[in-house]
Amino acid sequence: MKLTYFxxxxxxxxxxxxxxxxxxxxxxGFLDEDDTTLFLGVGSILWDFLPKAPRKIVAGSxxxxxxxxxxxxxxxxxxxxxxxxxTADHLRLPRAxxxxxxxxxxxxxxxxxxxxxxxxxxxxxxxxxxxxRGDWPRVCAMAGITFLDPRAPVDxxxxxxxxxxxxxxxxxxxxxxxxxxxxxxxxxxxxxxAHRAKWDDWALSLDIALAPVRLGxxxxxxxxTRLTGLYxxxxxxxxxxxxxxxxPANYAVAERTARxxxxxxxxxxxxxxxxxxxERATExxxxxxxxxxTRTGPRTGPRMRQDELMEAx
Numbered sequence: 001m002k003l004t005y006f007x008x009x010x011x012x013x014x015x016x017x018x019x020x021x022x023x024x025x026x027x028x029g030f031l032d033e034d035d036t037t038l039f040l041g042v043g044s045i046l047w048d049f050l051p052k053a054p055r056k057i058v059a060g061s062x063x064x065x066x067x068x069x070x071x072x073x074x075x076x077x078x079x080x081x082x083x084x085x086x087t088a089d090h091l092r093l094p095r096a097x098x099x100x101x102x103x104x105x106x107x108x109x110x111x112x113x114x115x116x117x118x119x120x121x122x123x124x125x126x127x128x129x130x131x132x133r134g135d136w137p138r139v140c141a142m143a144g145i146t147f148l149d150p151r152a153p154v155d156x157x158x159x160x161x162x163x164x165x166x167x168x169x170x171x172x173x174x175x176x177x178x179x180x181x182x183x184x185x186x187x188x189x190x191x192x193x194a195h196r197a198k199w200d201d202w203a204l205s206l207d208i209a210l211a212p213v214r215l216g217x218x219x220x221x222x223x224x225t226r227l228t229g230l231y232x233x234x235x236x237x238x239x240x241x242x243x244x245x246x247x248p249a250n251y252a253v254a255e256r257t258a259r260x261x262x263x264x265x266x267x268x269x270x271x272x273x274x275x276x277x278x279e280r281a282t283e284x285x286x287x288x289x290x291x292x293x294t295r296t297g298p299r300t301g302p303r304m305r306q307d308e309l310m311e312a313x
Contacts, residue, residue: 001057003031004038006045010151012128014173017103018042020154024109025289027297042102042173044198046070046087057292060102060285063087064198080288084201099288100205100281103173104180107282111181112155114162121165122265123148125157125174126218127190133225134191134218135254142258145265148174168264170215172199175271179206180278184270187212191222193229206273206281213264216257219250 005018018041022031031039037055040046044064048071050056055076062083063069069090072079081099082088088098117123125148126136140147146164148157150171158177161167167178170188172195178185189212190196203210217223220241224230242250 001031001037001039002033002035004040004045005043008128010128010131013125013150013152013154013157014103014171014176015043016154017106017173017177021103021106021109025105026293030293030297044083046072046091052076058082059289059292060099060104061087062101062198062201063090064195065090066194078292080292081285083198084203084205086197086201086204098205099284101173101176101202102285103176104278104282105285105289106158106177106180107278108286111162112159115156115159117146117160117164119144119146120265121163122146123160123164123167124261125150125167125169125171127170127192127195129195130170130191130218130222133221135250136218139218139254139258139261142255143261143265145261150174166265166268166270168261168268172202175199176202179208179271179273180282182272182275182278184272186264186268186270188215189213191217191225206277208271208273211269211271213268215264216260217253218257219253220246223253 003018003022006015008015022041035054037057039057039059040061041059044062044066046058046061046063048067048069050070055078058077058079060081060083072091072093079093079097082093082097083101085095085098088095123146124136124140126134128150130136131151137147146160148160161178161183162181164183167174167183167185168188169175169178169185170190175185175187187199187210199210199212217226224241
């Protein structure tokens with residue numbers, strides 16, 4: 001059974017969580033390179049171009065609208081649970097199969113020791129696509145806020161999230177994982193509209209009344225993306241909007257957005273799902289996973305509950 005998730009260049013935090021999380025949740029040897037069965041976990045990976053022949057096991061994945069919905073009724077799919085009710089609707093499945101994003105199961109594994117976040121403990125994570133066109137390290141430095149690179153190794157990023165008092169994030173999995181680890185968060189409306197709809201899917205799964213904020217662009221190219229809907233990552237846009245003549249305008253844009261970040265850090269209304277909702281979702285996901293593993297083969301040992309993990313850490 002092959003663990004299947006989006007593996008891009010550069011790597012993306014939310015997707016790369018798969019590589020470290022499932023090894024703690026599934027028996028040794030449960031996952032291998034046998035691609036006759038695909039195990040689909042964290043991510044908006046319910047695409048219509050997944051291979052037809054393999055059996056496909058869905059454990060908390062979501063539909064992001066990046067392709068047409070796949071035909072999950074063709075006999076090759078087994079849904080353990082889905083990320084949220086919007087995914088269920090798109091796939092024409094009962095909403096009862098929607099629990100929450102699989103990344104909630106980070107609550108059920110050992111985690112890296114929290115890292116102390118400098119300053120006032122506020123972090124900002126852009127969407128990985130924004131790293132291709134934006135200049136968020138500079139904006140965060142101007143604002144005095146810790147920059148969370150969505151391309152960085154997972155363990156270090158998890159440690160910083162655990163050590164933060166507030167996570168401001170354009171990346172949906174920045175919010176999902178902050179919420180799972182009980183760190184307050186502020187969702188930022190993604191620069192590119194293609195990444196917006198999936199936020200509602202997850203938020204509805206935990207009864208979160210999502211209230212994303214609009215944050216200005218980090219430079220001219222991101223501003224162009226907002227105006228046109230284009231990705232603005234090509235060589236021509238770099239030459240025009242990153243050149244020396246554009247420096248004063250880029251600096252002014254970055255400074256204005258840095259001030260917005262400072263205001264969010266000091267006065268934004270942070271969001272967090274209720275303790276009851278996150279605990280209920282975690283248990284339901286673990287139960288669904290345990291049932292699947294029991295049907296498929298024996299486990300090597302009992303799962304650790306969240307209270308045991310808290311004591312161990």
